[in-house]
Amino acid sequence: MKKILILFAHPKLEKSRVNLALINHIKDKENVTIHDLYEEYPDFHIDVPREQKLLESHDIIIWHHPFYWYSCPPLMKQWIDMVLEFNWAYGPEGKALHNKTCLNAITTGGSKEVYCSAGYNSFTVEQFLRPFEQTANLCGMTYYPPFAVMGTHNLSDEKLNDYKINYGKLIDLLQNNLAINDFEKKSFINDIPQLKIS
């Protein structure tokens, strides 16, 4: 069974209905480590060796965060800046993360419709996530399409419940070798048939 590390960053989790629901739903799963960055490093003083050890002991890394200003909250960027060190994560001798898998799990206030060339956000989520995709590539990781809960401002409790259950299902699928061609050409990992919400 593959080990999953959820790098979770939310500066105000106690007020986030959606992220609380998602995190609480998966927190007791076996072989899943939830690493709550804002709880671990409230002063942004990240313990780099500890983080690197944590990464080495997991197979799949999920950057789980709200999609603030088309990106992640600052502590997660700080984490990327500090932990993914030269000659550890990248560079001629940096092979620590090779062959691991990586993806983003995000929540957005705006709905799927506004993230396109015709919508007011002009670009797709896929396009906005390019820096993460390339970060994963540079570190030799396989990058999967994102798991996204979108339109959270208008999300009904029933819908949220579906998403939360799907997040759990995704974890199960990832742990049991989800085949890569299962989601070829999909913009979101949610779009694969097993996770489709009607």
Added chain:
Amino acid sequence: MTGSLLFEAIMFLLGAIICVSIAKRLGLSSVIGYLLAGVLIGPYVLGFIGEEGEDILHFAEFGVVMMLFLIGLEIEPKNFWNMRKTILGMGGIQVGGTMLLSYLLFTFLGYDWEVALVISMAVALSSTAIAMQTIKEKGLMETTFGTSAFSILLFQDIIVIFMIGIMPLLSNSNTETETNVHTESVSLIESLPLGLQTIAIILSVVVIIALGRYVIVPMLRKVAKTDVRELLIAAAFLIVFGISFIMELVGISPALGAFLGGVVLSNSEFKHELESTLEPFKNLLLGLFFMAVGASINFIVIAKSPLTIGGVLIAIIILKAVVLFVTGRVFNLKLDQKLLLTFSLSQVGEFAFVLLSFAFGLHILEQEEMDMLLVITALSMALTPIISIVNERFILPKVGTKESIKRPMDHIAKSQKIILVGFGNFGSTVGRFLRSHGVEATILDQDSNRVDFLRKMGFEVYYGDATRLDLLESAGIAEAKIVIIATNRLSVTKAITKIVNEKYPHIELMIRTKNREDAYELLNLGHENFYRESLDTSLALASDVLHKLGFRKYTLKRQVKNFIKYDETSLRRLAKAPKRDEEYIFKARKELKEQEELLDADFKRGIVDFDNHWDSDHIRKALEKSNTKM
């Protein structure tokens, strides 16, 4: 065999110790133990205690007075005022309903209307002693049931004054003969008409409030300054005795007066000190009271007409229970709370002893009637704990609507208790920050002047020596999650940590320490959560100095964090090292030596150089070496 005071005292104490510990081991309320002890040593079983049981009962009622004083201490005037509707509403319905039904019952049984009225008054009153003792023992004071029961009992305490006032009007016989009966009850108030009685009551309430504010609190402050512990005990007793005396003089129930006195003092800084002083005395006196009730059960009367007594007893309990259930219903109590209320107040209380013997003195009741009613009263009190057990073990589990405690995020603050010891410069900052998050710590401080000042600023601060277990206990340490020790005296800190670790090992201790030396000692005692008061401040100053010399702020901030982390590690390492006191005769030299070691280690570590994040020099060098392009 009886007669010797010492012998009787020994019998009471032995009975209490044996029976209560057995009751507790069986998981029963201590009240049952005391009652049983009373029955055993009473005149009808072992006969160690004779007819003087009633005198003891009278003396032991003082326990009830103390209990109400202590309950009053826990209710702030504001909350008391908020309860007024519950007190009048629930109390009114309960007393009115019970009186009506039992009046009908006893007229139906063929009693004259005066007799039936007196009995109905006696029956309407429940036992404060038994009900409140059980509620406190089970920690249910904060539930809806707890406050409801308390409101009803308080209303009864007030209404009983009027009942005693009315009674002479019911007497058919020559009014002249009554004066020689019950001389102690004849007081100022009874000679007044009803309207003036009300005024007299209000007046005495005002007197008590004024006394509390302007006499008692200043007196306690003077006493506190002398720092002689037993004077405070004396003062506590003086307060309770004094209030009772005034109340009896006026003719109001001393328990009610004591309750009001407690409410007045609940806002003062001496609340916890008074509580911890009186608590053990109250418990012993209440125990004595319950034993006296047990001893006063007259088995000869029971043997004469067991069926009548049994029948009337059951009828009264059912009747009271029904009225209580309806009262709970009117006030929308949940089912389980209603059941608790129903069963805990369904007995006839200690006021019945007073009312019945008073009525007997007025020739309203016959000897036979009074004996029977007294037995019923005592039996109903003795039955209460048993009925409660039946309710708790067999009925409540089936109801299953336990009052759930909802704890959304915003209520974290309210539901978790924090005790803060020491409210000087350090502790007050801690307290202010906690309070800005809605966390009201229970604060203990030794300096009564400071306590007074801070209370005016709106803090909840209490005066007392926190190294005493009883004070910590009355501050509620049993329910505390965290105890913060913010005093800077190591000896005090160590004394508190020792007590807490022994008696309440689950409680987390957060400790202020002065310096490294103190931190070593605490570490060696196994405490991890200590906070050196000078560490953060001195580093803040040092990093500001470096900033003025040209260092960048964020780099300095990270260096401060690194330095603290390194220093904490070295602290733990050095704490484990063997004591070096023998080597260094002078403490100053020892400290110098240690500073030298620390500075040396800082130098070796090269503290400024190891943080190379956001620094591309090393990348450039590495790339040059391997000829790679990026």
